[in-house]
Amino acid sequence: MYSGYRQIFWGLFLCTFHINIGLIQVIPAFIGWLIVAGGLYTLYDAYAYTSFRKAHYTVIAIAGISLFGFIADFLGKRYEILTYMPILIAIVEFLFIYYLLEGSIQYFLDAGEEAVAAGIKSNLQIYMLVFIFSNILGCIALTIFDQTLLFIYMCLAFILILWLMRIVSRLKKIHQEPLITMQESEINDK
Amino acid sequence: MRLHHNIMKIGLVLMTLTMLICIVFSYSIKLNYPVFLRYCIETEAVSNQADSYNRLVMELQYITNSNDNRLVNQVVFKEAPEIYFRASETLPGNNSLGFFIKTTTNRQLGISMGRYSLRTIYVYQDSYFREDWKGEKELNTAVLYFSDGSTRNVDLGRIILYSETNEEGVLAPETTTSSSDFSSSTSYRVEDNVRLLNFSSPLLGNAPDFMYFKIDNINFTDISGMEYEKGNGLRITSKFNNSQASSYHYDVYDIRPKLNYKIEDGATKYIRVYNIRWQRSIYDFKNTLNYLKERGAI
Numbered sequence: 449m450y451s452g453y454r455q456i457f458w459g460l461f462l463c464t465f466h467i468n469i470g471l472i473q474v475i476p477a478f479i480g481w482l483i484v485a486g487g488l489y490t491l492y493d494a495y496a497y498t499s500f501r502k503a504h505y506t507v508i509a510i511a512g513i514s515l516f517g518f519i520a521d522f523l524g525k526r527y528e529i530l531t532y533m534p535i536l537i538a539i540v541e542f543l544f545i546y547y548l549l550e551g552s553i554q555y556f557l558d559a560g561e562e563a564v565a566a567g568i569k570s571n572l573q574i575y576m577l578v579f580i581f582s583n584i585l586g587c588i589a590l591t592i593f594d595q596t597l598l599f600i601y602m603c604l605a606f607i608l609i610l611w612l613m614r615i616v617s618r619l620k621k622i623h624q625e626p627l628i629t630m631q632e633s634e635i636n637d638k
Numbered sequence: 639m640r641l642h643h644n645i646m647k648i649g650l651v652l653m654t655l656t657m658l659i660c661i662v663f664s665y666s667i668k669l670n671y672p673v674f675l676r677y678c679i680e681t682e683a684v685s686n687q688a689d690s691y692n693r694l695v696m697e698l699q700y701i702t703n704s705n706d707n708r709l710v711n712q713v714v715f716k717e718a719p720e721i722y723f724r725a726s727e728t729l730p731g732n733n734s735l736g737f738f739i740k741t742t743t744n745r746q747l748g749i750s751m752g753r754y755s756l757r758t759i760y761v762y763q764d765s766y767f768r769e770d771w772k773g774e775k776e777l778n779t780a781v782l783y784f785s786d787g788s789t790r791n792v793d794l795g796r797i798i799l800y801s802e803t804n805e806e807g808v809l810a811p812e813t814t815t816s817s818s819d820f821s822s823s824t825s826y827r828v829e830d831n832v833r834l835l836n837f838s839s840p841l842l843g844n845a846p847d848f849m850y851f852k853i854d855n856i857n858f859t860d861i862s863g864m865e866y867e868k869g870n871g872l873r874i875t876s877k878f879n880n881s882q883a884s885s886y887h888y889d890v891y892d893i894r895p896k897l898n899y900k901i902e903d904g905a906t907k908y909i910r911v912y913n914i915r916w917q918r919s920i921y922d923f924k925n926t927l928n929y930l931k932e933r934g935a936i
Contacts, residue, residue, distance in 0.1 A: 528664065528705065535657050539650065546646045550639065572642055580649040584656045591660040592923055593704065593752040 452494065453620035455487025456548070457613060464609050476518045481511035484544075491551065499551030506544040513537055531590055538583045538605070545612060546576065552619055564622060571615055579608055664753055666936070667927065672702040672757075673935045676795035678844045679892035683721075683771075683799045684763045695723070696797065698759045698780075699890075701926060704750060710759045712783035716791075718775050718799070724762045725782075752923030754930075774800045776840065795889070798840055807907045808832060809872065809899070814913065821877040822913035828872055832899045834864040835906065839895035846891065848882035851875075851914060858895075878916040886929035891916040 462480030466473055485507040492500035517533045549572045556565040582604035589597035681696045698713070713725040727747065748757035759782075777797040782790045808830040816822035837851075837858050845851070851858040852875050866872055874897070892915045896908040920926065930936045 528668070529661070531664070531705075532657055532661055535653070535660075539653050539657065542646070542649060542653065546642070550642070553639065569639075569642065573645065576642070576645045576649055580645075580652060583653045587653070587656045587660045591664050591753070593750060594923070595750075 450620055452487045452490035453616055455490060456484050457487075457616045457620060459484030459487060460609065460613050460616065464606075464613075473518075476514070478511045478514035478518055481507055481514055485511060488548065495551075495555060497551045497554055499547045499554060503544050503547035503551060506540050506547065510537055510540050510544065513540065532587070534605075535583060535587050535590065538579075538586070542576070542579055542583070545579070546572070549575075549615070561622075568615070568619075575608070575611060575615075578604070582608060667753060667930075669701070669703050669754070669930070669935055671790065671935070672700045672706070673930060673933055674698065674700040674792045674794055676793075676889045678796050678841050679890060680798040680800060680839065680841060680894040681892070683775075683801045693763055694760055695763045695799070696761045698761060698794065699920075700757050700759070701751075701754050701920075701930065702748075702757060704753055704755045706755070707747060708788070709747070709785040710757075710782050711785055713759065713761055714781045714783075715777040715797075716779040716781065717777050721763065721799075725759045726762070727757055727759055729760060749921065751921055751926050754923070754926055756920050772801050772803060774798055774840070796841060796844060800894075802910075805907065807909050808901055809897075809909045812871070816913045816915075819878075819880065820916045821875070822915075823873060823875040824911065824913065826872045826874070826909070828866040828868060828870045830868050831902050832866050834861045834866070835898040835900060836862050837895040837897055837911075838908075839893055841891075841893045842895055845893060846878070846883065846887075846889070846916070848879040849891070849914070849916070850877045850879065853897075874911055876911075876914040880918075883918070885918075885922070886925040886932065888918055888920055888929050 459480045459482070462475050462483060463477045464480075466477065467475050485504055488500055488504040488507055491497075492504055513533065513536060517530060520527060520530055549568055553565045553568050553572070556562075556568065582601060585597060586601035586605065589601045675698075677696075677698070679696065683695060684693050700710075709727045710725050713723045715721070715723070748755040775798070777799060778793060778795070780792050780794050782792055784790070808828065809826040809832070810829055812825045812827050814822070814824045834853070842858075853861050853864070854873055855875075856864065878891075894910050894912055894914065896910050898906060898908045900906055927936070
């Protein structure tokens with residue numbers, strides 16, 4: 449559990465903060481997403497919750513879109529559709545966040561930690577609402593290319609990713625030791 | 639979890655729908671070709687070898703898609719193919735690429751206005767006329783050469799290229815003021831008795847309704863016969879009433895009429911009046927959309 453969340457946390461960190469040396473991007477965003485996918489696979493491998501598997505697939509999709517964008521950018525292609533890449537990624541990311549937190553809620557419920565599960569539930573609800581608002585705003589901002597709206601969208605997107613990293617970081621720290629075994633989780637998931 | 643599941647589903651539909659609508663909208667407002675502003679300007683040409691070489695003679699602006707990274711690098715006017723104009727979208731010394739600037743494809747060109755960008759072409763006249771040339775030439779259609787090898791014929795309106803010798807007159811300019819709201823005033827001291835004849839410019843007929851151009855509060859069309867004695871002052875004022883122009887009236891005006899007058903010995907002389915200039919600052923996406931609709935580009 450701990451190592452899975454740790455990988456997700458660092459993957460998200462690398463997606464958010466790119467490291468550039470001059471013109472070269474040392475770690476492109478899709479590598480960060482692949483690390484997140486690795487973390488989700490670890491979680492699925494350990495507890496076999498279908499939510500983690502779904503989250504894993506959505507993150508692989510994000511990595512694919514991100515890789516496509518990276519190659520297009522590298523080749524200097526400026527397709528119109530690339531403008532909406534952040535929005536498309538955000539929509540898939542929305543699914544990833546939902547499945548990740550759903551899986552985590554399920555895990556804590558099965559482990560008898562109702563309080564933790566309830567905490568994540570309420571976080572997820574507000575998070576999703578802010579996320580939807582931010583994404584719709586971002587879409588409009590990108591369409592009319594209004595600098596003020598774009599700035600608000602970027603701030604919101606940054607706050608949202610930091611918020612998600614904080615949730616993941618807390619989940620990572622809650623239980624460094626597994627609360628339930630894989631056999632138990634498989635039974636509960638069925 | 640049912641509530642969360644519903645929020646997820648509704649959110650997903652909302653976000654996808656918004657994205658699709660935005661994509662369709664952005665494709666519907668995409669320009670198929672760059673749209674040049676219409677000009678109604680007079681500009682002085684480089685008239686002879688002795689005159690300064692490589693001088694900026696005009697600035698042309700056009701609206702294009704923000705992801706259009708072509709540059710205009712040559713302008714040929716159909717009406718004057720013998721004159722060589724050099725075109726550049728950057729001012730000298732402004733095109734250096736620093737180490738930390740990304741690739742040229744990501745360079746921001748022009749002024750960003752929503753999905754569009756407003757570009758400026760600086761047109762220099764490189765060649766001089768083989769013989770001293772005095773007169774006027776009207777330029778209407780330009781052939782523009784883009785950096786990707788494509789060309790485009792563009793109707794630019796009316797651009798009058800003129801060249802003249804500054805002759806001694808009896809109207810001595812004293813003070814000139816011009817303001818950012820495109821109002822200006824010039825005062826002259828009359829050094830001999832004069833009788834005003836008229837203002838002449840091929841472009842005065844194209845002047846917009848919201849232009850006010852007066853000599854000592856007399857409208858420019860009614861000045862014929864006005865007399866000034868030696869030592870009098872003469873004041874020419876011009877004003878554009880911005881509120882009367884629609885917010886997407888992007889045409890550019892720079893009219894430089896000649897004030898013709900007669901002196902006592904019967905000779906006719908003229909003085910050119912500058913500063914009758916109007917250009918709306920373009921930065922608003924909504925107005926630009928209206929302008930492009932009016933021009934039939936979208």
